[in-house]
Amino acid sequence: MYKIIDGKKVASEIRKEIAEEVLKIKKEGKKVPHLAAILVGTNGSSESYVANKIKDCEEVGFKSTVIRFRDDISEKVLLEKITELNADQDVDGFIVQLPLPEHISENKVIEAIDPAKDADGFHPVNIGRMVIGLTGYLPATPYGITELIKRYGIETAGRSCVVIGRSNIVGRPVSILLSQKGMDATVTVVHSRTKDIKEIISQADIIIAALGSPGFVKAEMVKNGAVVFDVGATRIVSKDTKSGFKLVGDVDFESVAPRCSYITPVPGGVGPMTRVSLLRNTLIAAKRD
Numbered sequence: 649m650y651k652i653i654d655g656k657k658v659a660s661e662i663r664k665e666i667a668e669e670v671l672k673i674k675k676e677g678k679k680v681p682h683l684a685a686i687l688v689g690t691n692g693s694s695e696s697y698v699a700n701k702i703k704d705c706e707e708v709g710f711k712s713t714v715i716r717f718r719d720d721i722s723e724k725v726l727l728e729k730i731t732e733l734n735a736d737q738d739v740d741g742f743i744v745q746l747p748l749p750e751h752i753s754e755n756k757v758i759e760a761i762d763p764a765k766d767a768d769g770f771h772p773v774n775i776g777r778m779v780i781g782l783t784g785y786l787p788a789t790p791y792g793i794t795e796l797i798k799r800y801g802i803e804t805a806g807r808s809c810v811v812i813g814r815s816n817i818v819g820r821p822v823s824i825l826l827s828q829k830g831m832d833a834t835v836t837v838v839h840s841r842t843k844d845i846k847e848i849i850s851q852a853d854i855i856i857a858a859l860g861s862p863g864f865v866k867a868e869m870v871k872n873g874a875v876v877f878d879v880g881a882t883r884i885v886s887k888d889t890k891s892g893f894k895l896v897g898d899v900d901f902e903s904v905a906p907r908c909s910y911i912t913p914v915p916g917g918v919g920p921m922t923r924v925s926l927l928r929n930t931l932i933a934a935k936r937d
Contacts, residue, residue, distance in 0.1 A: 650908040651800075653877070655792070658799050659920035663708050666927050670709035673934070681934035682711040683767060683926065684733060684742035688726065688752070689719030692893070693883050694745045697923075704923055710930065713739070723752045727760050734762040741767030741785075741930035746817075764936070767929045770817065779824055785929040790822035792921025793856065793877055794831065802854075802875055802910060805832035810852035812898070813859035814839045818879055822856055857898035867903035876904060876911040879918050895919075 674680060683705055687698050698714055705712035715729065726744075733742050742765055744757050763773035769787040777784035786794075797804060809826050813819035814837050826833040833854065838845050849855060849869045857865050858879035870876065880898030888894065897914030905911050912918055 650905050651910050653796055653800055653910050653912045653917060655796060655912060655917040655920045658796060659792075659924040661799075662795070662924045663704065663927065666924075666931055667708040669931060674709070679738075679934065680709065680711050681740050681930050682713070682738055683930040684713040684715065684739045686715045686717070686726070686729060686733075686742065686744045688717045688721060688745070688748055691747070693881075694747075698745055700923055701926065704927055708927055710927065711738075719749045721749075721752075723756065726752060726757065730757065730760045734760075734765060739765065740934040741765050741926070743768045743926065765933060767926045767933070769821075769925075769929060775816075775821065778821060781828060785932065786825070786925070787817060787821045788925035788929070789818045789858075789879060789918060789922045790825050791925040791928070792918055793822055793879075794825050795925075796877070796912070796918070796921060797831075800910065804854065807833050807853040808851060809833040809835045809854040809856065810849050811835060811837045811856045811858065812839075812845075812849065812865070813837075813857070813879075815858065818858040819856075822858070826854075826856075859898055861898055862896045863898070863900040865899040865904060867900070867907055870904050870907045872907050873909045874907065876908050877918060878912050878914050881914060881919055 685698050685701055687694060702712050702714060733739050746754060748754055748757065758770045761771055763771040766774050766785050769785040774784045778786055804826060811819050811823045819837060823835045823837050825831060827835045836848060838848055846869050850871055852874060854875045856877045860880055860882060862882045876899055878897035878899040881895050883893050884896055885892060886894035895915045
């Protein structure tokens, strides 16, 4: 029988740990950590995500700020706002919610953020530090996955891990973290140009699906006893929910779960861990000041 990896529960535990640290900071008369978010446009998923971040900040005792722009904002104005936040001594960490409108370069935006305030952990300086094993701000979702692995006591040393997807935000960084000393997994990254992709996935002890294709991973692609992390979170129309939408993952949960030893659900698996990682990075930034 498979076990559910409950990201919601673990994230709640970590928020309690962070809240205790914030309480200690307040008692010592030090500055409360401050996380800011820039939101461009009215993307439904982004709106929901940012609303949850505000709620998380309130729960742990952080100060939070949301800066909203219409989706026709110029790249120049957005970069000016980032420069302003870089210089704002009250803001410890901030994020620019992705995706951005097509006329704005995500890479330019990421590189404009001060690496010391990079709560998402996307800046090339922080990615570089991660690659060579130095301390820094880890990308939020990969950090969340590795934390779930540790807290559930899942063995990674010498095990075969297949990462599906090679994005700079999830696929690449999580493959690096899992292959580093301490995790010691043997990692393969597969993508749209990989030959025999189903065969490769079916050999894996650990599967991390991060390609943004609903239900891509089917039962026949998963060996018995595998551990599956579903990073996918695609919003689809649904008649069964009040909102008219529901989140679905990259894994066909109903058919895949019975073959697994552990599996993350969508929602409630990796997503809450991504959010709590932002709090962790902001706390580290605040303590460094």
